[in-house]
Amino acid sequence: MALQTLGTTTTTVLRALPAFSAALSASDLARIQDMITDDRVFGAILGGYSAxxxxxxxxxxTHTNTTLDTLVATGGAGLASIHVGDMVLAADVPPGTFVARLISSTxxxxxxxATGSNSERVAFVRPQxxxxxxxxxxxxPNRGMLKVLPGxxxxxxxxGWPILVSKNAVGYAGSQWVLT
Structure with a gap:
């Protein structure tokens, strides 16, 4: 099997918690905890299973405010299954954001x-x-534990899939990783 290249579609689509330490604020820790999602959640949808x-x-x-509208279901359960408290995963939605209120069916x-005004893909998932x-x-999720070192x-x-990058992989001139 030949090696392939893995990259992102843009340089800003990954949400990151920089410089891990035991002194992280409870709110930063909670935002990352809440967003980590078991890939089986999406596997069921991608396999074509709505049940x-x-x-x-x-x-x-999104509109740089708290309204997310013109929702159109593209997979998984229907829009009627979105609940208050569901985590919201999208490029322009800050980590740890959840559904505070159902305004209408869409x-x-x-x-x-939201941090931007765009039409984009959005996932609503139950807290994990x-x-x-x-x-x-x-x-x-469904794999095991990794030890995260300071930095x-x-x-x-x-x-919501987690990616762990060593501080040394990011911290040198010419690194393929950019943290902003």
Whole structure:
């Protein structure tokens, strides 16, 4: 098997918790914990199973405020299965954001304002078990635990899948990683 190249579609789509340490604030730790999502949640949807799906994949519009609207279901359970408290995963939605209120059948109010105004893919998922604890253990859902060392970077893609990058892989001139 030949090696392949893995990259991102843009340089800013991964949400990151920079410079892990045991002194992280409880709110930073909670935002990352809340976003880590078991890949089986999306596996059920991508396999074409709507029965038992606990996530909703949609397209929707953000507006640099707390309104997320023009929702159209594209996979998983239907829009009617979105609940107050569901985590919201999208490029312009800050980590740890959840559904604060159902406005209509195609609009929700977010717990935090979106950071941009765009039409984008959005996932609504039920909160998962904590994926990161202050002792530096990162739970990779359905896989096991990783030890996070001081200074390491924990990033999440738009499905909530965790990516651990060593501080040394980011911290040298010419690194392929950019942390801003």
């Amino acid at each position: 038992g799906a606990t996530a909703v994949l949609t397209t929707g519009a 609009s929700v109010q977010l717990s935090a304002a 078990a904590p994926g990161l604890v202050t002792n530096g253990l990162l739970s990779i 390491d970077i924990i990033a999440l893609d738009n499905t």
